[in-house]
Amino acid sequence: DAPLRFVKGAPDELLRQCSAFAAAGGEPVALTDTGRRKVRSRARRMASAGMRVLAVAYGRSGAMVFAGIVGMEDPPRVGVTHAVAELRRSGVRVVMITGDARETAWCIAQRVGIVNADLGDRDVLEALSADSLDTETHGPQMAISGEELETMHPKTMPQAVAEAVVFYRVAPRHKLMIVKALQGRGEVVAMTGDGVNDATALKAADIGISMGRSGTDVAREASDMVLVDDDFSTICVAVKEGKGIFANIRNFITFQLSTSFAALAMESIATLLGLPSPLNAMQILWINIIMDGPPAQSLGVEPVDGKILAAKPRRASDPIVTRALMRRVLTSAALIVFGTLRVYFHELEDGAVTRRDTTMTFMTFVNFDLFHAYACRSSDTPIHRLGLFSNPAFVWSVGGSVAGQLAVVYFPPLQRVFQTEALSCLDMLYIVMLGSSILVLDYLRKQFFPGYFGDARETPFEGSRDSSKLRVKSPAKMNKSPMPLPDIEFGGGEEEAWAGGRQAGKGVA
Structure with a gap:
């Protein structure tokens, strides 16, 4: 037998x-x-x-x-739902790919927030009378099977893949098809996976993310980044850090360019008018090395506000120096030049350049600089909403700069080096009030012209409605146990994870 x-x-x-x-x-x-x-x-x-x-x-x-x-x-892991919601709030669109049936995939996608709740149960229940497990479409948020991918026309596949939120009944070759289809639309693709059959798609994706604990050696080698704790919410932290670093780089550049433009313009105007230099060589070196250095560096660790974190992913081709940034730079530099030269011209009324003249000019420029550093902590948040002590590094750096500046003006040995002299209390009060005017300018820009001067209000994506989407594949169905179980194969299908990019995107989170 x-x-x-x-x-x-x-x-x-x-x-x-x-x-x-x-x-x-x-x-x-x-x-x-x-x-x-x-x-x-x-x-x-x-x-x-x-x-x-x-x-x-x-x-x-x-x-x-x-x-x-x-x-x-096979319930979702603890924390996945919160992570998906947080990613969506930050402009990231999460989709899921799995080897399971449509109904299973759709239900899990709804549980973790990948599918809108008002579309999930209703559409699934309406489809229960159908014979096949793989033939219904759930409203405007599409679910696509691996078999459907293979029968699609090459010209229509990219658009269909870009609109889908769930991929089901897939084989390893389908993952690579999805990645290539999205990249063909100019999108940046991020994918997570842990199995050997994820390796080709991880390698092809712009950002391959593998699991450190449950992932195979092949997947880790093929990926660009490894989640050591296998925790999907770690991606949220990475997105926040990326947005925060980029925003702080822009703030740093705003501060540095404003100071450099102001110093260059001030010296150029004085030269064109045939006047002596407002600052001597030692004072210029002091400003560039000591006064600009620590405050500028501390801007790199500034906590980023929620407005930046909630902004849509940017294009990778988006310039760091934007029109809004240059508007801030030019208006700030213009005010610094105007205020400093006003003091310089007033002190030159007697016709002779004295130590008091250069000291007043030097002190005015430095005060503008320090107040401007405070304004550059955020490109969009008004100064009164910035926590005074929310960035300890900034507080210490500005405090050290103030102490150093006072020493240069009032400590006799340093007075001889920098050719300065002590100023009266009234002089210092006048200089502080004048320097703080840049805070008023910053408040007016942020409060009344946010769309003209603020980076967060700029729309980085124009055109297609999909242009702002960065998709991240979710390991939503990993076991809840502390050590996630490896994917289990049923009927040729496996639970996988995939993430896609954005239209015309070339964008990163």
Whole structure:
């Protein structure tokens, strides 16, 4: 006799191979079309509850005997729902790819927030009467199967892939198809995975992210980044850090360019007018090395406000120096030049350049500089909303700069080096009040002209409605246990993760 075979797999696939089913007593009974519909209906109900549905059958040769279906729950890991919501708030669109049936994938995607709640259960329940487990479309948020990907026309595939939120019943080759389709639209693709069959897609993606604990060596080698703790929420931290670093780089550049433009313009104007230099060489070196250095460096560790974190992902081709940044630079530099030269011209009324003249000019320029550093802590948040002590590094650097400046003006040995002299309290009060005027300018820019001077209000993406989307594949169905279980293969499908990019994007989070 032929050996007895026991088979497990996807219900639809096994039903095609079965001509009978095992009755209550164990004897084979002919499997009719009505029986097949009942099995599919029950499988759909189990799948729509978020279960993985596995069919089992047995037989010796030829047609098989259908033995039944088994539902296994593989719940989302703790924290995934919060991470998905946080990513979506920051302009990242999360989608999921899996080897499971549509209903299972859609239910899990709804649970973790990938699919809008008002589209999930209603559409799944309406589809329960259909025979196939893989034939319904859930409203405007599409779900695409691996088989559908293979039959799509190459010209329509990129658009269909860009609009999908769930990919189901996929094989390893489909992941690479998805990545290539999105990259063909000019999008940046980020993908997470942990298996050997993820390696090609991880390598092809612009940002490959593998799992450090449960991931295979092949996946880790193919990826650009490894999540050591296998925690999807770590990606949220990376997105925040990336946006924060980029915003702080812009703030740093704003401060440095404003100071440099102001110093260059001030010296140029004095030269064109045939006047002596407002600052001597030692004072200029002091400003560039000591006064600008520590405050500028501390801007790099400035905590980023929620407005920046909630901004859409930017294009990788977006310039660091934007029009809004240059407007801030030029207006700040103009005020610094105007205020400093006003003091210089006033002190030159006697016709001779004295130590007091250069000291007053020097002190005015430095005060403008320090107040401007405070204004550059954010490109959009008004100064009264910035926490005075929220950046300890900035407080210490500015405090050290003030102490050093006072020493240069009032400490006799340094007075000889920098050619300065002590100023009166009234002089210092006047200089502080004049220097603080740059805070007024900054307040007016942020409060009344945010769209003209602020980076967060600029729209980095124009054109297609998909242009702001960065997709990240979610390991939403990893086990809740502290050590995640590896993916388990059912009927040729595996739970995977994928992330796509943005239209015309060339953009990163």
